[in-house]
Amino acid sequence: MGSRPVSKGDVKDVRGGWVMSMISNPATDEQSLRSALVSRFREAEANAAAAATATTTTTTTTTTTTTTPPYPSDADISTSSMPLPTVHVDLRRNQSDPRSSFAFVTPSWLQSNVTSMDGQAGTPPPCWVDALESSLLSDGIIVDGVKCTVKKRRPPKRERVARNEERIRRKRAARNRAAAKRSRWQADMFGQFPSRGRSIVPHVFVADLDASLLHLVAGVYLPCMFPDSCRDEVIGALRHVWTEHPKSLRIKELFETLEVYKLLERQLSQLMRSERTAANASSSLSPPPVITKIYDLACGHGLLGVLLAYRFASIKVVCVDLKQRPCFDHYLEGFRLHAKPAEGESIPLSNLHFEERDFATLADGDVDSTTFVAMIHGCNEATKVAIEMAQERGAAGWATMPCCIRDGLYHVNRVSNVDDGTRHFIMAGMLAGIYGAHWIAAIDERITNRNIVLFGGYS
Numbered sequence: 001m002g003s004r005p006v007s008k009g010d011v012k013d014v015r016g017g018w019v020m021s022m023i024s025n026p027a028t029d030e031q032s033l034r035s036a037l038v039s040r041f042r043e044a045e046a047n048a049a050a051a052a053t054a055t056t057t058t059t060t061t062t063t064t065t066t067t068t069p070p071y072p073s074d075a076d077i078s079t080s081s082m083p084l085p086t087v088h089v090d091l092r093r094n095q096s097d098p099r100s101s102f103a104f105v106t107p108s109w110l111q112s113n114v115t116s117m118d119g120q121a122g123t124p125p126p127c128w129v130d131a132l133e134s135s136l137l138s139d140g141i142i143v144d145g146v147k148c149t150v151k152k153r154r155p156p157k158r159e160r161v162a163r164n165e166e167r168i169r170r171k172r173a174a175r176n177r178a179a180a181k182r183s184r185w186q187a188d189m190f191g192q193f194p195s196r197g198r199s200i201v202p203h204v205f206v207a208d209l210d211a212s213l214l215h216l217v218a219g220v221y222l223p224c225m226f227p228d229s230c231r232d233e234v235i236g237a238l239r240h241v242w243t244e245h246p247k248s249l250r251i252k253e254l255f256e257t258l259e260v261y262k263l264l265e266r267q268l269s270q271l272m273r274s275e276r277t278a279a280n281a282s283s284s285l286s287p288p289p290v291i292t293k294i295y296d297l298a299c300g301h302g303l304l305g306v307l308l309a310y311r312f313a314s315i316k317v318v319c320v321d322l323k324q325r326p327c328f329d330h331y332l333e334g335f336r337l338h339a340k341p342a343e344g345e346s347i348p349l350s351n352l353h354f355e356e357r358d359f360a361t362l363a364d365g366d367v368d369s370t371t372f373v374a375m376i377h378g379c380n381e382a383t384k385v386a387i388e389m390a391q392e393r394g395a396a397g398w399a400t401m402p403c404c405i406r407d408g409l410y411h412v413n414r415v416s417n418v419d420d421g422t423r424h425f426i427m428a429g430m431l432a433g434i435y436g437a438h439w440i441a442a443i444d445e446r447i448t449n450r451n452i453v454l455f456g457g458y459s
């Protein structure tokens with residue numbers, strides 16, 4: 001059979017192969033292991049030859065084609081012609097515990113010693129090698145009447161390290177490519193927009209921004225606000241608004257609404273995940289609320305309601321204000337032109353509605369335990385009425401961003417000797433305490449100094 005001494009370096013240098021263990025027969029030697037392997041080689045060769053015969057049937061004729069597979073012929077695999085010196089068997093016998101004996105089987109011909117049909121050496125291994133390895137790993141191998149288990153050897157350490165480094169390199173390159181496509185938005189970039197005092201001027205339209213600021217909005221800020229799945233749709237819809245209806249979208253309103261939307265979307269998503277989790281598990285705790293309707297009260301331009309309806313297509317969203325502004329129709333137009341209908345929708349935002357009315361006149365049945373109430377920049381009593389309505393009618397939750405809060409409205413007659421921003425923080429904190437807000441957040445004060453957002457009605 002031909003063999004040669006195998007050093008530890010040989011075992012490490014040859015890629016691939018297997019480890020045979022449970023070699024408990026004391027008479028087993030390297031010759032026996034090679035003989036067993038040759039038998040398996042013949043079996044794998046025969047199976048591969050059978051699988052390589054394909055029958056092709058056409059509508060007019062039936063042709064049987066036998067394809068010669070790229071593996072050695074039956075003569076080549078015979079014990080007399082097979083290049084056995086390239087199949088290294090390194091038996092490591094344990095004299096005290098024979099069952100702990102094992103052998104490294106390192107068939108170097110898997111890489112370079114097999115000649116393919118076109119006569120080129122160093123080509124990929126013959127197809128029957130895969131069948132042989134699969135059989136060895138699943139069934140083991142009988143050697144001198146004893147079944148030995150076979151496991152695949154790990155690649156050399158240097159190869160594993162190289163693979164890991166390559167994997168890390170590819171991930172880093174992918175991150176760099178993604179970062180190159182869009183610059184990351186930094187909060188201090190808000191300071192580049194037209195400002196008065198510490199906050200953005202409220203009457204500047206997006207369409208009136210110069211090219212560099214418009215790039216910050218469309219090319220940097222908006223891509224960072226939305227995931228890949230909907231980014232192009234939202235940017236396309238908003239670009240349609242400021243391009244086709246330049247007086248319908250102010251930069252302060254855009255930033256303000258999107259920053260609040262980001263906070264509100266996170267809370268609603270968490271509530272809906274809790275709802276699904278509770279539906280799949282029994283618990284002694286009270287179940288989370290089921291939300292089927294969202295009210296955007298005193299909605300003004302209505303952009304928050306539009307974004308919520310786009311994000312939560314299965315939930316009815318109702319915008320309420322004394323009058324529907326033309327910009328609301330322009331937002332709706334932009335999304336219906338650039339967004340795709342959600343599953344079950346014929347057109348985008350079919351779940352969005354507008355009601356021209358005083359929100360204080362909403363009936364008891366309009367706001368119930370499946371309703372979430374939101375209000376951005378409700379002035380004075382408006383915030384108070386909205387929260388009390390949500391609490392009295394058992395709404396699933398509420399979120400509000402108070403605007404003006406006059407003295408005496410929440411038990412404090414006067415706040416003196418502080419700047420306007422500090423006064424607003426104090427009054428918003430008083431409101432949060434009175435109504436049991438469980439989360440207080442803030443958007444960047446460079447957008448607005450009325451930047452406190454309160455959430456309550458759920459835990």
